[in-house]
Every structure is written in C-alpha cells, then in structure tokens.
Amino acid sequence: MADETLPILIADDQRDVLEALRLLLKSEGHTCKTYGDPAAALAALKSNAFAAALIDLNYTRDTTSGREGLELLKALKQAEPELPVVAMTAWGSINLAVEAMRLGAGDFIEKPWDNTRLISVLRNQIALGAAARREQKLRAENSLLRGDTDEEFIAQSRAMQPVLALIERVAPTDANILVLGENGTGKGVIARLIHRRSKRAERTLVKVNMGGIAESVFEAEMFGHVRGAFTDAKADRVGRFELADDGTLFLDEIANIPYAQQAKLLRIVEEGEFERVGSSRTLKVDVRLIAATNADIGAEVAAGRFRKDLLFRLNTVEIHLPPLRERREDIAPLAQSFLARSARRYQRAGMQLSADALRALEQYSWPGNVRELSHVMERAVLTANANEVQQLDFSLQPSLATAPAAAAPSMRLDDAEQDMIRGALERCGGNIQKTAEMLGLSRAALYRRLEKFGIRATE
Ligand SMILES: Nc1ncnc2c1ncn2[C@@H]1O[C@H](COP(=O)(O)OP(=O)(O)OP(=O)(O)O)[C@@H](O)[C@H]1O
Numbered sequence: 001m002a003d004e005t006l007p008i009l010i011a012d013d014q015r016d017v018l019e020a021l022r023l024l025l026k027s028e029g030h031t032c033k034t035y036g037d038p039a040a041a042l043a044a045l046k047s048n049a050f051a052a053a054l055i056d057l058n059y060t061r062d063t064t065s066g067r068e069g070l071e072l073l074k075a076l077k078q079a080e081p082e083l084p085v086v087a088m089t090a091w092g093s094i095n096l097a098v099e100a101m102r103l104g105a106g107d108f109i110e111k112p113w114d115n116t117r118l119i120s121v122l123r124n125q126i127a128l129g130a131a132a133r134r135e136q137k138l139r140a141e142n143s144l145l146r147g148d149t150d151e152e153f154i155a156q157s158r159a160m161q162p163v164l165a166l167i168e169r170v171a172p173t174d175a176n177i178l179v180l181g182e183n184g185t186g187k188g189v190i191a192r193l194i195h196r197r198s199k200r201a202e203r204t205l206v207k208v209n210m211g212g213i214a215e216s217v218f219e220a221e222m223f224g225h226v227r228g229a230f231t232d233a234k235a236d237r238v239g240r241f242e243l244a245d246d247g248t249l250f251l252d253e254i255a256n257i258p259y260a261q262q263a264k265l266l267r268i269v270e271e272g273e274f275e276r277v278g279s280s281r282t283l284k285v286d287v288r289l290i291a292a293t294n295a296d297i298g299a300e301v302a303a304g305r306f307r308k309d310l311l312f313r314l315n316t317v318e319i320h321l322p323p324l325r326e327r328r329e330d331i332a333p334l335a336q337s338f339l340a341r342s343a344r345r346y347q348r349a350g351m352q353l354s355a356d357a358l359r360a361l362e363q364y365s366w367p368g369n370v371r372e373l374s375h376v377m378e379r380a381v382l383t384a385n386a387n388e389v390q391q392l393d394f395s396l397q398p399s400l401a402t403a404p405a406a407a408a409p410s411m412r413l414d415d416a417e418q419d420m421i422r423g424a425l426e427r428c429g430g431n432i433q434k435t436a437e438m439l440g441l442s443r444a445a446l447y448r449r450l451e452k453f454g455i456r457a458t459e
C-alpha cells in the first residue's frame with residue numbers, strides 16, 4: 001500500500017478545471033479521480049483509498065463564501081484524519097485559506113494556479129500523508145511486544161542440521177511456512193530467525209497468538225476497524241494484517257482458530273484482500289505468513305476442526321522441530337548458554353555445571369523441551385549454594401523420564417485421561433487392582449482403557 005501510487009481525489013464544480021488538473025497531474029505520473037460536488041467526493045472516500053485530496057472551496061450552491069468547501073474539508077478529515085487535503089481558493093480570499101488550514105487542510109492553492117507550485121505542494125502533502133500513515137502504523141507496532149532481534153539460536157545436533165538447511169533455503173523466499181513442534185521446542189525462535197533472514201528483515205514481524213483472541217473480537221483484531229463500527233470503536237484501528245504489511249505476520253497457535261473464523265482468514269491468505277470492520281473499502285496487503293502449532297494439525301483436519309484449504313495455504317513449507325530428547329547433543333550447549341544468561345541476570349559470575357549435573361540434564365526426557373531447560377537452569381542459578389551447579393540443584397522429576405507424553409500439558413480429554421492412568425499406574429507400581437481403586441474404576445473398566453490407549457501394564 002505505497003501511498004504514492006494511490007490516486008488523488010479532486011473536487012471542483014467546473015468541469016474544465018477538473019480536466020485541466022487531471023491532465024497536469026497525469027503528466028506528473030499521478031492518477032486522479034474527479035468529482036463535481038462535495039457529496040460525490042465524500043462518498044468516494046468511503047470506498048477508496050487516496051494519496052491526497054485537492055478540493056475547491058466554492059461550489060455552485062454558494063459560489064463565494066466557501067462554506068460548502070469547508071464542510072467538505074471537515075467531513076474528509078473526520079472520515080480520514082491522515083488524508084492530506086489541499087484547498088483551492090479564489091485569488092485574494094486569504095481569510096478563507098486561513099480558515100481551511102485551521103480546519104486541517106495541509107496547504108492551499110490560489111486560483112488561477114501556478115502549475116509548478118501546485119505540483120510541489122501536492123508532492124509534499126502526499127509525502128507527509130504517507131509519513132503520517134507510517135507513523136500511525138509504528139505507534140501501533142510499538143504497543144505490541146516484539147521479540148528480541150539478535151537472540152541466540154543453538155542447533156549443533158545432527159537432528160537439527162536438516163532443519164537449519166531448510167531455513168536457510170526458504171527464509172529468503174516469500175513462501176508461507178508452518179512450524180510444527182512440541183511445546184517449548186523453539187517455534188517462536190524459528191519464526192524470528194526466518195524473519196531476520198528474509199528480504200523483509202528491515203520491516204516488522206508482527207506476532208499474533210491465535211489462542212489468545214476472543215472469537216468476538218477476532219475480525220477487529222486481525223483486520224482493524226473504523227470509528228463507529230461498534231460501540232467501543234472510538235477511533236480507527238489498524239489490524240494485525242495491516243501492521244504487518246510488507247513484513248511478516250507470525251500466527252502462533254494456529255490450530256486454535258475457531259472454525260468459523262478460518263474462512264475469513266482464508267480469503268486474506270489467498271487474495272491478500274480484506275476490509276476493516278465497519279468499512280466497505282477493500283484494502284490490500286503484502287504479508288509473508290509464518291504459522292506455528294504444537295497440535296497434530298493433520299489430525300485436526302481429519303477431525304473437521306481445521307480447514308484443509310487453509311492448511312494448504314499456510315504450509316507451503318513445513319518445518320518439523322524435533323523434541324529436545326531427540327537432539328541430546330544440543331542439551332549441553334543450551335544449558336551452558338542459559339546458565340551464562342541467568343548468571344549475568346542474577347549477578348552470579350563464575351557459575352559452572354558439574355559433570356554429574358550435565359549428565360543428569362543429558363539423560364532427562366525434557367517433556368517441556370528447551371523452555372523447560374531454560375527454567376531449570378534459571379532456578380539452579382538462583383538456588384545453588386556454590387559456584388558449581390550440582391545435580392541436586394535441579395528438581396528434575398525422574399518419573400517423567402519414562403512417560404514423556406505425560407508432562408506436556410494437553411487440553412484433550414483423551415490425553416488427560418491417558419496421563420492420569422499412566423500416572424496412577426506408576427504410583428501403584430503397575431498394580432492393576434490398586435490403580436483401578438485409585439482411579440475409582442472397576443478392573444474391567446481400567447483394562448478397557450489400557451487397551452484403548454495402548455498402555456502396557458506389567459503387574
Ligand atoms: N535452539 C534454541 N537456541 C536457544 N534458545 C532456544 C532455542 N529453542 C528454544 N529456545 C528458547 O526456549 C524458550 C522456548 O522457545 P519458544 O517459545 O520459541 O518455543 P515454542 O515452541 O514456541 O513453545 P510453545 O509451543 O510453548 O509456544 C525460549 O526462551 C527460547 O528463547
């Protein structure tokens with residue numbers, strides 16, 4: 001949406017003036033849309049975007065007072081405060097020009113106009129308007145938390161090499177990327193890395209947590225709204241897609257988008273087109289999408305909870321992040337890096353890991369993956385008595401080592417049930433009778449569930 005390429009709105013009741021202006025501006029490479037009366041100009045703004053408006057202040061109804069023109073100016077500025085408006089006044093009516101500036105005109109031109117001055121005034125106004133829109137965008141961007149720009153990315157293990165190679169290859173393209181992996185495997189880190197390695201690196205990376213948006217505000221959040229679109233809409237608001245224009249939009253937890261909203265997303269993903277809520281003006285954006293989820297998205301599609309067509313738009317490239325337990329060579333360098341970071345943060349210089357401690361970390365199953373490791377290291381720095389962190393300084397839960405699935409929190413009833421059964425079995429040392437009692441089930445009911453979930457019980 002480079003404002004410079006948008007047309008210029010011209011309003012004047014004299015056809016020859018409109019035509020002369022149109023030809024003059026055309027010779028300067030601008031396209032124009034011309035309107036013979038204030039109402040038509042105002043109506044046009046409701047459904048079109050303009051780089052600037054050039055409006056006469058006097059119209060047929062009342063050819064000298066400038067009232068109609070000033071009303072139009074006010075209405076235009078109200079409808080779109082960032083739109084630069086240049087007023088045209090009759091020669092010598094300087095009071096009217098002053099009044100127009102007071103009402104928000106960016107500049108004025110006296111008729112008959114001087115071509116060179118008119119072009120330079122318009123050019124300035126268009127540039128200022130574009131800057132104002134960019135600033136409006138920036139303000140909105142700053143209110144969003146943006147990720148750290150040079151965070152460290154550790155991936156020395158063999159399992160990560162194909163992942164790294166794939167990122168190198170696809171990051172500079174505009175292909176949409178879907179990042180899949182368990183909780184805490186670094187999907188967010190990967191999204192930021194891809195953005196930094198892309199042609200859009202100098203632009204914004206906007207992140208949206210799709211699990212955190214209430215269904216009722218989904219559209220306003222994603223597409224923006226205009227003032228008055230609903231009771232609380234006191235001002236225009238830029239949506240996430242517009243914020244990310246020319247940059248990257250990171251749709252985190254993509255599997256959590258309610259089904260009804262997926263169709264709305266599909267259109268913008270396919271066409272790049274959308275409307276702000278309450279507006280009929282179609283806007284176009286150029287956005288590179290990165291989506292992430294820890295859900296089994298294929299299963300979500302099979303269960304009818306996620307649109308296949310949307311998935312196919314998002315996963316032009318899929319990146320599968322292996323869980324930490326499948327890339328144990330990364331544990332030591334990650335642990336050292338987190339240790340150093342926490343030691344700096346808590347002013348505990350000289351912290352080290354004992355050999356035992358490192359071994360314990362390398363053997364643990366890490367159901368919470370890299371995030372869990374970073375938390376464990378932070379706690380160890382805070383609680384260790386000596387400079388060398390010992391195994392005892394970690395509170396790793398050994399029981400989890402045998403049941404990696406049990407600790408990754410899941411919101412599926414089936415998973416929760418399975419987790420409870422595994423946990424109970426473990427606590428009862430595999431004794432079926434005791435486990436059934438603990439769970440309030442009959443032995444037969446417990447057996448049915450063991451079979452259903454494929455849990456092997458060794459009594
Ligand atoms: N390869 C890595 N190198 C360095 N730090 C990492 C790496 N992978 C993950 N981290 C760190 O681990 C933490 C978790 O990573 P991140 O938030 O990206 O995971 P995630 O897969 O998005 O998790 P979730 O599914 O919960 O959203 C972050 O603090 C991140 O900086």
Ligand SMILES: [Mg+2]
Nearest residue numbers: 187188252292
């Ligand atoms: Mg994440």
